[in-house]
Amino acid sequence: MMLFHEMYGAYFRIAAKVLQEEEITEQALREIVVQEGFRDSVLFVPQKLLPQKDGSDWGLLRRTASGTLRRLTKHAPEMPLTLLQKRWLKAKLSEPVMQVFLRDETLAELQAALQDVEPLYQTGFFRTVDAFSDGDDLTAPDYRERFRMIAAAIRQGEVLRISFCSGSGSRVRALFLPFALEYSAKNGKFRLYCRRFRAGHLTGTGIINLGRISRIEQTGILLPLTDAAANLAARRCSEPVTVRVTPARNGIERFMMEFAAYEKHTELDTETGSCTVQLWYDKQDETELLIQLLSFGPVLEILGPPAFRAQAAERVARQYALLFHDNFT
Amino acid sequence: MAGFSELIKSFEKTRDYIRDFFIYGFKVRGDFARMSGRTYDDEKRRAESWLGDVLRSDDSVRGRQISISVDCGHIFENPLCQAYGAKSFTDNDIRLHMLLLDLLADGQTRTLNEIVDALLADYDAEFEPQTVRGKLKEYTAEGLLLTEKRGKTAYYRRAAETAQDYFAKYDGLADAVRFFSLDERFGEIGAGLLRSTGLKNDIFLRKHHYLVHTLEDILLPELIAAAEQKRAVRLRTFSAKARDKADSEGGTFLAVPMQILSSVQTGRRYLAAYLPEQKRFHSFRLDFIRTVKAAEPVSNFDKIAAAYRRNLGRVFGVSFAMRRDTGSVEPMRLTFRADPEREAFIIGRLEREKRGGTLECTGEGLYTLTVDAFDPNEVMHWAKTLIGRIVSVEGGNAAAREKFFRDIRRMQRMYGGGARQ
Numbered sequence: 001m002m003l004f005h006e007m008y009g010a011y012f013r014i015a016a017k018v019l020q021e022e023e024i025t026e027q028a029l030r031e032i033v034v035q036e037g038f039r040d041s042v043l044f045v046p047q048k049l050l051p052q053k054d055g056s057d058w059g060l061l062r063r064t065a066s067g068t069l070r071r072l073t074k075h076a077p078e079m080p081l082t083l084l085q086k087r088w089l090k091a092k093l094s095e096p097v098m099q100v101f102l103r104d105e106t107l108a109e110l111q112a113a114l115q116d117v118e119p120l121y122q123t124g125f126f127r128t129v130d131a132f133s134d135g136d137d138l139t140a141p142d143y144r145e146r147f148r149m150i151a152a153a154i155r156q157g158e159v160l161r162i163s164f165c166s167g168s169g170s171r172v173r174a175l176f177l178p179f180a181l182e183y184s185a186k187n188g189k190f191r192l193y194c195r196r197f198r199a200g201h202l203t204g205t206g207i208i209n210l211g212r213i214s215r216i217e218q219t220g221i222l223l224p225l226t227d228a229a230a231n232l233a234a235r236r237c238s239e240p241v242t243v244r245v246t247p248a249r250n251g252i253e254r255f256m257m258e259f260a261a262y263e264k265h266t267e268l269d270t271e272t273g274s275c276t277v278q279l280w281y282d283k284q285d286e287t288e289l290l291i292q293l294l295s296f297g298p299v300l301e302i303l304g305p306p307a308f309r310a311q312a313a314e315r316v317a318r319q320y321a322l323l324f325h326d327n328f329t
Numbered sequence: 330m331a332g333f334s335e336l337i338k339s340f341e342k343t344r345d346y347i348r349d350f351f352i353y354g355f356k357v358r359g360d361f362a363r364m365s366g367r368t369y370d371d372e373k374r375r376a377e378s379w380l381g382d383v384l385r386s387d388d389s390v391r392g393r394q395i396s397i398s399v400d401c402g403h404i405f406e407n408p409l410c411q412a413y414g415a416k417s418f419t420d421n422d423i424r425l426h427m428l429l430l431d432l433l434a435d436g437q438t439r440t441l442n443e444i445v446d447a448l449l450a451d452y453d454a455e456f457e458p459q460t461v462r463g464k465l466k467e468y469t470a471e472g473l474l475l476t477e478k479r480g481k482t483a484y485y486r487r488a489a490e491t492a493q494d495y496f497a498k499y500d501g502l503a504d505a506v507r508f509f510s511l512d513e514r515f516g517e518i519g520a521g522l523l524r525s526t527g528l529k530n531d532i533f534l535r536k537h538h539y540l541v542h543t544l545e546d547i548l549l550p551e552l553i554a555a556a557e558q559k560r561a562v563r564l565r566t567f568s569a570k571a572r573d574k575a576d577s578e579g580g581t582f583l584a585v586p587m588q589i590l591s592s593v594q595t596g597r598r599y600l601a602a603y604l605p606e607q608k609r610f611h612s613f614r615l616d617f618i619r620t621v622k623a624a625e626p627v628s629n630f631d632k633i634a635a636a637y638r639r640n641l642g643r644v645f646g647v648s649f650a651m652r653r654d655t656g657s658v659e660p661m662r663l664t665f666r667a668d669p670e671r672e673a674f675i676i677g678r679l680e681r682e683k684r685g686g687t688l689e690c691t692g693e694g695l696y697t698l699t700v701d702a703f704d705p706n707e708v709m710h711w712a713k714t715l716i717g718r719i720v721s722v723e724g725g726n727a728a729a730r731e732k733f734f735r736d737i738r739r740m741q742r743m744y745g746g747g748a749r750q
Contacts, residue, residue, distance in 0.1 A: 001470060001471060001472075003515075003518070003546065004547060005471065006418035007426060007473075008413060008416075008521045008525075009336070009415060009418070010414040011423065012418075013524060016427075038378040038381075038415070039377065039378040039381050040335055040374075040378040041378070044335060048420070056420075057420075058420050058424050058427075059424045060427055072428070072454075073427055073431035074434075075431055075434045077430060078430070078493075079473075079492070079525055080488035080489065080490060081472070081488070081490050081491060081492055081495065082471050082472045083470075083471055084518065085472075085492070088518040092505065092509055097508070098505055101501040101504050101505035102501045102505065103501065106499050106501060109499065110502065120515065120553070121514070121549070124588075125553060125556060125588055126514060126588065126589045127588050127590050128592075129591070129646050129684075130593055130646065130684070133682075133683075134677075134681040151504055154532050155532070181532055181533055182402070182533070182534040182536050183508070183533065183535055183536070184535070184537050184593075185537060186536070186594065187536070187537075228405075228531065232403040232534075236403075253352075256352045257596045257597055258595050258596050260351065260352055260401070260539055260540070260541055260596050261401040261540075261596065263398050263399055263400035265387070265398065266353065266396070267389055268355040268389075270391060275355060280400065281400075282403070291716070294714070294740075295710060295713040295714045297740060298736050301743055301744075302744075309744070313744035313745070316716060316737070316741055317745070318718075319717045319718075319719060319737055320737055320738070320741040322720050323719070323720075323734065324738075
């Protein structure tokens with residue numbers, strides 16, 4: 001049972017798609033290669049699919065008198081689920097988060113269908129060492145129901161009336177168009193990305209913790225699906241944070257690993273060995289970014305923007321005073 | 330670039346390159362001294378071909394630097410999963426795959442000889458019986474085919490269920506697969522399932538998402554199997570310090586796998602293992618493991634596993650620390666300042682992030698966390714996320730405490746001028 005096997009590969013997928021129809025034109029074949037393949041696949045794959053006089057092709061198509069291509073196979077290809085895929089599904093059934101997707105009866109049916117399959121791994125073999133302890137209860141019936149309502153609304157473009165308690169403690173009941181659901185393994189929580197729907201118009205984007213939602217009502221208001229990528233891009237900070245990281249204490253390697261999840265641009269100064277990095281982030285995550293940067297200590301200096309650096313300076317000054325000026329030490 | 334192929338035979342070299350493109354982003358051709366220039370060019374071109382838009386190329390004073398720059402929290406697909414779709418194969422492999430599954434699509438059982446004859450008769454495809462036997466055996470192991478023996482003869486038929494069947498039958502499963510396609514545990518399997526069925530994830534995002542873990546997944550099946558079979562493994566590692574050297578061979582270790590430890594805050598994943606030759610536990614970074622090979626069974630596995638579980642209580646992050654590194658370590662007592670009325674969120678943070686520690690209110694607006702950990706440095710790294718709140722640090726070891734005080738003095742000098750002009 002192999003994880004890295006050609007049957008899961010792009011070229012096999014292209015061939016399967018080309019063989020879907022009994023006959024296909026060369027142009028349609030090339031379009032499939034462009035859609036399904038890698039960037040350069042069009043340089044390599046068509047010549048293996050198209051019949052070649054020297055027999056160097058894959059032998060899956062024949063040229064017809066009219067110039068189109070006819071498949072040698074009799075049926076549209078169907079790929080059975082492999083053992084690896086079944087074992088993966090079986091392992092996922094043991095993860096609590098699976099319960100937000102499947103109702104109990106579906107979960108039981110799927111368990112029964114996979115009863116003879118060994119899970120790919122036991123969940124206990126993996127341990128997240130620093131996840132927070134107050135994650136959402138993903139198994140709570142209300143939570144699961146609300147999750148499914150939101151997922152359905154995203155798919156249909158339906159505006160929902162959502163009642164929730166905001167981070168500042170105020171109660172909100174308003175109309176929102178959801179467009180994405182985000183999960184954080186660190187927080188063990190789902191968050192809903194949505195746009196406010198006010199007086200018949202969509203306004204800015206916002207985030208609601210699912211665990212804070214007390215009620216969701218369907219409105220029947222359907223809107224054209226919004227471009228989630230554009231909505232997300234609107235949340236990006238206008239000016240990146242710039243930091244300088246020094247190589248002391250393996251700082252660059254540690255920094256690059258820890259901040260690998262961020263969109264960034266890096267430049268190395270070969271004279272000092274330091275690295276200057278610009279980081280872009282979601283505006284709502286500014287405080288989280290600040291404390292994460294400060295945890296690197298003096299290995300890293302926040303250079304700007306000035307307001308962001310000032311926040312760091314204020315925390316450091318407070319810390320310095322606590323340790324060296326107050327009477328607590 | 331004659332002979333260039335988008336496909337690769339093994340994952341090892343590519344994994345190393347993609348990781349560096351992704352993690353560092355400032356490396357130029359000359360920084361990859363461990364391989365020839367030609368190898369670099371091929372790996373770079375392959376990465377460009379697989380990853381398309383997310384691979385970025387910038388000219389710097391040092392040369393052209395290649396990076397993978399994505400906001401991992403705001404993408405619906407992990408582009409690095411593409412690497413799993415690039416396994417090389419022979420012309421016979423793909424032809425036999427398509428023809429075999431087509432021949433057996435009727436659900437009928439056939440013997441090897443019947444299959445070989447039908448391939449010739451129905452598809453004009455002549456294959457050696459040995460070649461077909463090998464493929465039948467391989468596909469039976471992969472679960473695409475089912476085999477039954479009647480007397481001495483094996484009969485083959487195609488497994489019936491497809492992913493489409495499952496998605497149609499089990500309501501919600503397609504969304505679950507969309508969600509898990511971004512998972513740090515074998516997300517590439519979910520991504521492959523989606524692609525093969527023409528589905529896309531366009532709903533679910535992952536925060537604190539480290540895409541690069543997908544490249545390490547290639548090591549996991551062997552580690553999982555070893556732990557389940559109570560075996561040791563032989564690890565070959567990259568040397569952390571000499572990774573860029575062409576002749577870097579790293580080290581080899583006999584290890585008994587216990588668990589995969591992952592940190593959602595530092596973005597690293599580790600194999601926690603027992604080292605029989607050194608008689609101690611150790612955590613290996615997965616991205617520093619080059620290969621894993623199965624080794625001998627471990628007779629006292631259960632005893633080791635019990636000792637591991639006992640040790641875990643003192644592991645704050647992933648470090649089992651050696652005494653010669655840390656010296657004598659006492660439980661750490663960290664006291665934080667927070668106003669219970671106005672800053673309840675800080676107390677909330679301490680509660681949810683304390684791991685195995687004990688938190689108590691020790692004065693007006695003072696909260697003390699006691700942590701008994703092998704490695705005080707791990708505790709202090711976390712504590713620095715609370716800079717501005719730390720009133721005192723006691724216990725642990727002197728080196729960790731002094732380092733912290735020194736760091737705060739240096740940071741005060743660094744930021745003492747306020748906003749930088």
